[in-house]
Amino acid sequence: MSRIVILTGAGISAESGLGTFRDKDGLWTKYDLNEVATPEGFARNPDLVHEFYNARRANCRTAQPNAAHEALAQLQSDHTGRVTIITQNVDDLHERGGATDVIHMHGELFRALCAACDHRWVAPPEMSPDHLCPSCKATATRPDIVWFGEMPYHMDDIYEHLTEADLFVAIGTSGNVYPAAGFAAEASAAGVETLELNLEPSAVAGTFDAARFGPATDVVPMWVTEVLERTGQV
Template identity: 40%
Template sequence: MEHLATAQARLRSARRVAVLTGAGISKPSGIPTFRDAAGLWKDFDPEEYATPQAYARNPQKVWEWYAWRYRKVQEAQPNPAHELLVRLEGQVGEGFLLVTQNVDGLHRRAGSRRLVELHGNIAQGRCERCEYRFALPAPEDFVPPPLCPACGFRARPDVVWFGEILPEGAFERAWQAFALAELALVIGTSAEVEPAASLGRLAAESGAYLIEINPEPTLLSRWADCVLRMGAVEGMQALLEG
C-alpha cells in the first residue's frame, strides 16, 4: 500500500504531530461508542443524561448514570492503541500533543502526558459552587452525589455536556497544535461533534499531512492524505509496527 508506506515515512520524520482521538480508540477496551449501532445513544437519550437541563431536572438520575459509567470505565484497561500513542509521544517529544474527546481517562492511565482532555474526565467531580475539581472515590466506595472536599457543596460530574463550553484554554491549545502540525492523526472519531471535528480539517488546510484511522467513512475522510479503514488498534499497529 503506497499510501501506508508514505504515511509511515511522514510519521517517522515529523517533529510536530497533533493527534485527535474519539470513542473508537476505547472500543477495544470494552467501552461503547456513542453513535454506532450498539452505541450508548441507542439506549440512552442524551437529552436525559448529558445536558445541563437534565442535571437541573434530576441530578440524582444523572449522577447514577455517570456512576455506572465511571464504574465500567475503571474496570477497563488501556489497549495497544493507547500504548502506541504513548510510544509515539516519546519518539516525537515536545512537538507532540494528544487531544481526546474521551472522558474515560485511558490515555492518562496508559502514560500519555502531553494530553488535552477536551470533554473532561469521568473520574472527577467539580463543585457546583466553587468550581473545585477533585478525584472521585474508588467505584466501590462511591455514593453519588459527591460533596466538594473544599467547601462541602454538591459537585457535578467534571465532564462537558451538550450545550456547554469547553474547559478554559483546552481548545485554544488544541487549535494551536493542529494549526502548526506537520502531521495530524485522527483516530476513531465520527468528526461530527464540534468544535473538535474542525481540528483535522484545520490541520489539512494549514498544510499538514493528515491520516485518518476509522473503519467507517466520516466527514473528515475527504480531507485525509491517508485513510486507514481499520479499527484503532489495527491502524496504529500498521503505522508504527508495519
C-alpha cells in the first residue's frame, strides 16, 4: 500500500465548525445556492455573491483544524509511500493541519480570480465588485471557487493519481456531487482497493470495498494509526 489517494469532503471540516450544505442552521441555509454558487447568480448580483464569500472567509478564519486533518498530515509525513490529498473543500484546514500539496478541485476560499483574464491572487478579507484585477485592471474580481456548472480543477492530475493508487479513501463525502462521486468507481475499475470513512453511508457507498462509520475525528485518526502500524511507521 505504497500509494494512497484520499478524497475529503465537507464532513471532515464539519467538526471544526464549517457546516455542510445540509446543516439545518448553517450559513448555506441563509442563501439560495443558485444565487451565490453559480456563474449566472454572480452575473445577476455580484454584491450578494461577494457578501456570501466574505462571510465564508470570516467563518473559516475562526475555524481550527481538527484531529482528522492532523491525522492525514501525519500520514503524509510518516508513511513511506506517497499520500495524495484531494479535497472538495475550499477551506485551508488541511494546510493549517500540516498537510502539503493538497489538490483543491473546487478552488480555494482565500484565492481570487479575474473573470476577464484568469489571473489569480491571494484574496483580501473583504472582496467587492469594485475591486480591480491586479493584472488587467478589469472590475471582474470573483472568488476562485468552482461553482455549480463549472469544471473542477486539476481533473487530469486527479484521474492519473486515482488509476496509479494502491488504495483510494473517501472521507466525509456525500457521494452526491460529481465528478468526485465517481472517483471510487473509477479507482475500482483500475483495480484499486477502495475505502469509505464517513459519518454515515454516502450515496455511492455500494461502490467501496470497505467502510467505517463515525465522526471523522474518531475514525480517521484510528485508521491512520492502523496504516502506520501495519507499515511499521509507529
